[in-house]
Amino acid sequence: MIDREEGPMSVCHQCELLGIARSSLYYTPSKAGDKDLQLMEALDKLYLEDPTRGTRRMVRELQKKGHKVGRHHVRTLMQIMRIKTVYCRPRTTIIDPARYKYPYLLRNLEIQKANQVWSLDISYIPMARGYMYLLAIMDVYSRCILGWSLSNTMEAEWVVNTLRMTVNKYGRPEIINSDQGSQFTSDEYIDFVKSLETVKISMDGKGRATDNVYIERFFRTIKYEKIYLEHPENGSELYNICSQFINYYNEKRDHSSIGNNPPILVYQRAA
Numbered sequence: 001m002i003d004r005e006e007g008p009m010s011v012c013h014q015c016e017l018l019g020i021a022r023s024s025l026y027y028t029p030s031k032a033g034d035k036d037l038q039l040m041e042a043l044d045k046l047y048l049e050d051p052t053r054g055t056r057r058m059v060r061e062l063q064k065k066g067h068k069v070g071r072h073h074v075r076t077l078m079q080i081m082r083i084k085t086v087y088c089r090p091r092t093t094i095i096d097p098a099r100y101k102y103p104y105l106l107r108n109l110e111i112q113k114a115n116q117v118w119s120l121d122i123s124y125i126p127m128a129r130g131y132m133y134l135l136a137i138m139d140v141y142s143r144c145i146l147g148w149s150l151s152n153t154m155e156a157e158w159v160v161n162t163l164r165m166t167v168n169k170y171g172r173p174e175i176i177n178s179d180q181g182s183q184f185t186s187d188e189y190i191d192f193v194k195s196l197e198t199v200k201i202s203m204d205g206k207g208r209a210t211d212n213v214y215i216e217r218f219f220r221t222i223k224y225e226k227i228y229l230e231h232p233e234n235g236s237e238l239y240n241i242c243s244q245f246i247n248y249y250n251e252k253r254d255h256s257s258i259g260n261n262p263p264i265l266v267y268q269r270a271a
Helices: 011-018 034-049 055-064 071-081 156-170 187-195 209-228 236-253 261-270
Strands: 119-127 131-138 144-151 175-178 200-203
Touching: 034 071, 034 119, 034 131, 034 209, 055 071, 055 175, 071 175, 119 209, 119 236, 131 156, 131 209, 131 236, 144 156, 144 236, 156 187, 175 187, 187 200, 209 236, 236 261
Parallel strands: 119 175, 175 200
Antiparallel strands: 119 131, 131 144
């Protein structure tokens, strides 16, 4: 019950009630110079073409395109963009600095129903005057995007609030799979998933984006079929573009891997 005599509700309290992070409220793009924005867009396209390119190969490809850039700067931009080189062979000698390590549970797993496995991932999204990050939550069986949001930072609070809203709407999956990014190994994220009790945590092998292949394909699709064609000017335009495309992707775009049906139809039949 609302007490009308309490006065205006603070923005912080409103965000808590809505389950969103304050940093996501205004959709303000992150700042970057024009040269770096051009480099980041070129890097993103190169990564989508071949995710096995490391910094040396990225530098060579950028220099072929006329960009004057060194390896150190490319490494810094790739870290900002959350781009991680995919390795063809296991990196057996690399020590994982993550505080939490959970096994990858999807190997040889037969996914037979909706809400059996959800995949979470974050991708860099370029704009004409900055960039933002897109978080997507996919039901792997149906390929349906159940939840998504944009932010100009990659805070764990943002990830947890988006996941919480998705669970509230669709119920709990059996497994939630992510990579080993700091948002997914944070206390806040781990504690929330554990609070769901019946949900198992799965994490990709380090340097193995192919472990989360379906959601990576979604990011490639939304960038090439929508974002790179429309070049949003700001966060508000980007939000509208993502909303329109995800609705189309879920409701109208047929997928050959699920019987040439749209994801939402497959999800609703199976849920």
